Amino acid sequence: MITLEECRKCDQSDSLASKKALFNLPEGVIYLDGNSLGAQPKSVVPRMQTVLSQEWATGLVKSWNDANWVTLPLTVGQKIAPLIGAVPESVIATDSTSLNVFKCVAAACALNKGRRKILSEPGNFPTDLYMLDGLEAFMQGDLEVVIKPREELLDAIDEETACVLLTHVHYISAEMWDMKAMTAAAHEKGALMVWDLSHSTGAVPLSLDDCEVDFALGCGYKYLNGGPGAPAFAYINKRHLGSVKQPLSGWFSHKRPFDFVDDFEGAPDIRVMQVGTPVVSAMALLDEALSLWEDVDLKTLREKSLDLTDLFSRLMDDQLTGYGFTAVTPRNRSTRGSHITYRHPDGYAIIQALIDRGVIGDFRAPDHLRFGVTPLYVGYEDIYQAVMILKDIMSTQSYKQDKYTVKNAVT
């Protein structure tokens, strides 16, 4: 049986423990939902004050140049690049994850003209599938979306496959693809590979350039702590830069947006993935949040993440066997991301009861309880206390109250 003392010892020797002080976290809360919305880095508050008072109120329209608003998407992209194993010029912060799915897949199809199939898997994060739906319906037969379960995916890649879209770490199970092997398998059949990194970036070391990934995209508001609805990012492998076209060609994807000419000429660089005017306020929050990562060693982060989910798993075995929980997340360290998920028939009510006790995880239909570990602000004792509170809720059946069973719009 793992003890509180053992967990406290782990916290004492944790080289990332000091990072927690850089976040604004409410008293008495154990936050295990940074995989949905990252906590707030303290430094974003003064940064936003600067944006509002100096840049917008005082600098006004001049701040597009003077405060470098116009290049902020590139600056942010350059800060994300080392977290995903990319050269700085291949990443840009722009729009939402959903829109970047569309742009990346459409760009891959355009590069791989003559092939008409887009391959993905059922149970992928819904917006990935929805964006493919929209693309397919709109193309009226010119493109076809093929959905195959994980075990049939490799065989389904054929000479008609333009690209494969997969989410690297699954949003429910946390199961993680072997990026290098899967990308190579797609390439072997002449297909391009598009990775959704929403549940990987800032949680798992990535090496996109080394894996020869073609396109990727990811989320700014989960492990990157950019704030609610933060801009997402897009990646184009440097070998494709200059030849990419994507259909959402707005003035910020133009080579010279401020020439105001009628004819579109796409930027020969990563700016081609932008569309309209960047959302400066949200972009500044993400930019500031990324400064936290400057001295973080991603291998250390990954080890701590795995140790924390291992700890969660072992504590569940120690304390909650017989309470009806079924583990969903792989135990193998090399095939999972940074959250851990269980099924339970009363999952929704249990999560609500946990939240009421200050342990914030989330629920995903139909019966998944999801707990994210964010090594920058979650420690070993946090995991211990969270599981002990869960045990208390289960042993007292305190989750069986009306206030926990009525569903809200969002969890």
Place this chain on the structure above:
Amino acid sequence: MITLEECRKCDQSDSLASKKALFNLPEGVIYLDGNSLGAQPKSVVPRMQTVLSQEWATGLVKSWNDANWVTLPLTVGQKIAPLIGAVPESVIATDSTSLNVFKCVAAACALNKGRRKILSEPGNFPTDLYMLDGLEAFMQGDLEVVIKPREELLDAIDEETACVLLTHVHYISAEMWDMKAMTAAAHEKGALMVWDLSHSTGAVPLSLDDCEVDFALGCGYKYLNGGPGAPAFAYINKRHLGSVKQPLSGWFSHKRPFDFVDDFEGAPDIRVMQVGTPVVSAMALLDEALSLWEDVDLKTLREKSLDLTDLFSRLMDDQLTGYGFTAVTPRNRSTRGSHITYRHPDGYAIIQALIDRGVIGDFRAPDHLRFGVTPLYVGYEDIYQAVMILKDIMSTQSYKQDKYTVKNAVT
């Protein structure tokens, strides 16, 4: 000759004059660029503090429900609705103007299936044309963009025209279309009408429902003062709500986004124009900025706007005849918006010299000087002083300095 005293008298009897105190404006600046980036309403500063400290830092992921983040795009849309003459349920704040052009035009084409032409005019705001370019290229022959000069547009609408996309107030000339007549002309030929309201909303009273407009979109960071890169908005006429499909179908356009099902089912309401997760921070700024409009009478605003541009025009005649300026904006009050534009061969340098003297207008290639009047925070004396400073710059030729002639990336 108009005198300073006359202008001061106008300010004294201006019922909107008190609104200026609600904005954070720098000392010594006459801001005539609110048509590019609106000035900052004072109330956005405490609102952002609430978003950062209470909603994000303390409420964390629970704020999607508890702070109504998830419905903020609808709330903001409902505040924009009365400014554009629309029922509240037909407007939503989402994404950028560019993306909303794509969604509205694609949705119009889908509703008007069997017709393949999209009509617009040369010199429309570039991003409108660029988004059409992208749509056309991507559809590989299924749709065709037809660009006709203003005088040939009416005749160009035919039985193949799926929709017409026009910008209501031109971004350079300020020339304003007769929305009702143009929409009726499109409808007469069975085409749908899409209006870009970027330079109209918050400057010109609009009556979209009354004009039976099909789709519209507009900008949040110009006359609505939502901050740099603020979310844009989209409008669907209530008669189309429920039958609209647009290709950028993300999880926030789904009927039940939080069911996390694989199959897309579009929201039967205005939410169908959303794509991904809304940018909460920027959405909150726009929401707050819109509270300024609650007691603004749009007819009064429009009269002041026209009086200010008339005053600018008459002062230019009084003071700057012979200095090489050519008026671009129509003098007819019913056919222009809320900015006024002149051509001058040294336009770029003159604008830089004006900015250096605290008069902020902007330059649009190749030789346009553009001055926006925003009746909520620009007064009559402001216009007088701006023109007198321009006269001083011209008469002393002080714009002919190197520091004013080297171009920046953005103006």
